[in-house]
Amino acid sequence: MPGTADLTAEIAPRRPRVPAAERERMILDAAVTFFAEQGPEGQTRLLARAIGIPHSVLYRHFPSKEDLFAAVCEEMFRRRWQPEWEALPRAPGVSLEERLLRFYRQAGQVILAPEFLRLALFVGLADHPSGAVLRALMRQHVVAPLAAALGTGPAAEEAAWNLHGRVFYAGMRMAVWRGGAPRDPAQAVEAAIRGHVAGALAALPA
Amino acid sequence: MPGTADLTAEIAPRRPRVPAAERERMILDAAVTFFAEQGPEGQTRLLARAIGIPHSVLYRHFPSKEDLFAAVCEEMFRRRWQPEWEALPRAPGVSLEERLLRFYRQAGQVILAPEFLRLALFVGLADHPSGAVLRALMRQHVVAPLAAALGTGPAAEEAAWNLHGRVFYAGMRMAVWRGGAPRDPAQAVEAAIRGHVAGALAALPA
DNA sequence: GCCGTTTGTGACCATTTGGTCAACAGTTTG
DNA sequence: CAAACTGTTGACCAAATGGTCACAAACGGC
Numbered sequence: 001m002p003g004t005a006d007l008t009a010e011i012a013p014r015r016p017r018v019p020a021a022e023r024e025r026m027i028l029d030a031a032v033t034f035f036a037e038q039g040p041e042g043q044t045r046l047l048a049r050a051i052g053i054p055h056s057v058l059y060r061h062f063p064s065k066e067d068l069f070a071a072v073c074e075e076m077f078r079r080r081w082q083p084e085w086e087a088l089p090r091a092p093g094v095s096l097e098e099r100l101l102r103f104y105r106q107a108g109q110v111i112l113a114p115e116f117l118r119l120a121l122f123v124g125l126a127d128h129p130s131g132a133v134l135r136a137l138m139r140q141h142v143v144a145p146l147a148a149a150l151g152t153g154p155a156a157e158e159a160a161w162n163l164h165g166r167v168f169y170a171g172m173r174m175a176v177w178r179g180g181a182p183r184d185p186a187q188a189v190e191a192a193i194r195g196h197v198a199g200a201l202a203a204l205p206a
Numbered sequence: 207m208p209g210t211a212d213l214t215a216e217i218a219p220r221r222p223r224v225p226a227a228e229r230e231r232m233i234l235d236a237a238v239t240f241f242a243e244q245g246p247e248g249q250t251r252l253l254a255r256a257i258g259i260p261h262s263v264l265y266r267h268f269p270s271k272e273d274l275f276a277a278v279c280e281e282m283f284r285r286r287w288q289p290e291w292e293a294l295p296r297a298p299g300v301s302l303e304e305r306l307l308r309f310y311r312q313a314g315q316v317i318l319a320p321e322f323l324r325l326a327l328f329v330g331l332a333d334h335p336s337g338a339v340l341r342a343l344m345r346q347h348v349v350a351p352l353a354a355a356l357g358t359g360p361a362a363e364e365a366a367w368n369l370h371g372r373v374f375y376a377g378m379r380m381a382v383w384r385g386g387a388p389r390d391p392a393q394a395v396e397a398a399i400r401g402h403v404a405g406a407l408a409a410l411p412a
Numbered sequence: 413g414c415c416g417t418t419t420g421t422g423a424c425c426a427t428t429t430g431g432t433c434a435a436c437a438g439t440t441t442g
Numbered sequence: 443c444a445a446a447c448t449g450t451t452g453a454c455c456a457a458a459t460g461g462t463c464a465c466a467a468a469c470g471g472c
Contacts, residue, residue: 014420014421014467014468015419015420015421016420016468017418017420017467017468018419018420018468019418019419020418020419023419039332040329041247042461043458043459044459044461045458045459045460046461053420054420054421054422054461055459055460055461056420056421056422056461056463057419057420057421059460059462060419060420060459064460064461065460065461074266085396114424118331121327121382122331123329124382124383125245125324125327125328125331125382126245127384131335131383135383149413158397158401159282159401161379161403162372162398162402165371165372165375165376165398166368166371166372166375167377168375169371169374169375170371173367173371175342176327176330177330177337177341178333186292191364192368192371195364195365195405196368196405197403199402199405201400220428220437220438220450221449221450222438223437223438223439223448223449224449224450225449226448226449229449236421249429249430250429250431251428251429251430259450259451260450260451260452261430261431262431262432262450262451262452263449263450263451264431265430265431265432266449266450270431271429271430271431272431291458307438356448376445386440
């Protein structure tokens with residue numbers, strides 16, 4: 001019966017072996033998009049199916065779902081950030097508007113990506129431990145540099161939060177309420193920045 | 207043994223009967239704060255415990271958890287809205303800033319309440335059917351009146367989205383990332399409006 | 413080819429969770 | 443008082459779900 005062996009092979013096509021480090025990267029990458037989409041409640045079996053492995057493999061590489069989710073947050077809220085971006089808002093010899101645009105063009109690749117925004121919201125809503133990391137990133141590495149570019153004192157920090165809030169919301173309209181934002185992401189963010197700078201300059205003649 | 211009867215009563219203290227309409231209100235009110243806190247995944251047993259009833263009572267009044275959640279969204283995204291608010295941004299004889307402040311002081315009681323913001327985010331993130339209702343509320347009853355007050359054409363609508371985004375974000379910082387916003391809610395929103403108007407007036411000399 | 417190590421696999425487990433139900437107990441009505 | 447109705451209760455069910463494990467297959471050094 002030559003057909004029998006083939007049939008068995010088709011039913012259980014043994015997946016090729018992959019070294020641990022590489023598999024961990026595969027899992028982590030898939031988990032980023034998966035948890036960003038489904039939230040922390042996303043089922044491990046679905047994630048595994050998206051990768052094409054039985055879900056028990058996940059537990060060979062990550063002790064628990066919590067740990068995997070924490071690793072995803074670590075990746076998104078810490079590892080992807082580039083400290084040199086923080087100098088952009090104060091680059092010498094460039095107009096304020098242009099400096100802010102450059103900052104968000106770079107940093108926005110990370111902090112305005114739909115995955116980032118959605119994950120940030122999930123973490124915030126669930127009051128997840130990783131929220132502390134997120135808040136630190138926002139305050140120290142985003143808002144603080146912006147504030148330094150906008151002036152000094154509490155007024156500048158206020159203005160920085162406002163700017164970032166406006167940009168963040170522009171991103172959110174696309175990452176969360178998808179049905180309601182037919183615009184081009186980059187363009188919307190750019191418009192938000194230009195509008196805000198025009199307003200801020202008028203309001204804060206410092 | 208006089209104690210026995212008392213002990214039984216303490217173990218199974220029969221809850222007083224409540225007419226159906228009243229019980230439904232109790233459940234709906236509790237469900238609003240409960241789902242706003244826990245999201246659509248909140249367990250019916252926990253909700254029931256918060257009310258002080260066995261969870262089977264929920265299913266006598268609502269066919270399923272989905273229906274209950276939909277009822278909560280209906281309550282939040284439709285029933286609580288007062289159409290007369292929509293006239294406030296164009297009240298005659300009042301400065302623009304004051305008109306906007308009045309609008310948000312009224313409408314903000316609903317659409318900037320932490321429960322509303324959190325529910326809106328949960329619905330958006332989960333791509334829940336009620337998201338359509340939410341988007342309609344935002345576009346037709348919030349942004350459209352604002353835009354009408356700010357001018358005409360796409361620029362006014364753009365400005366309206368920006369204003370609302372800024373205010374929304376101010377509310378969100380308190381309703382979602384709780385650790386990061388030590389300010390007084392009403393004051394933060396007011397500051398956001400004043401700042402935005404100052405900026406918008408400077409940028410849009412229409 | 414042999415053997416220890418690493419990786420893939422599916423069955424299995426305990427708990428959780430949305431939902432159901434039959435029995436029981438106040439209320440109302442005749 | 444009895445019957446009909448309405449509301450309450452806890453046990454129960456099936457499916458889902460995070461997590462475990464024993465075993466088989468591939469790999470690598472000898």
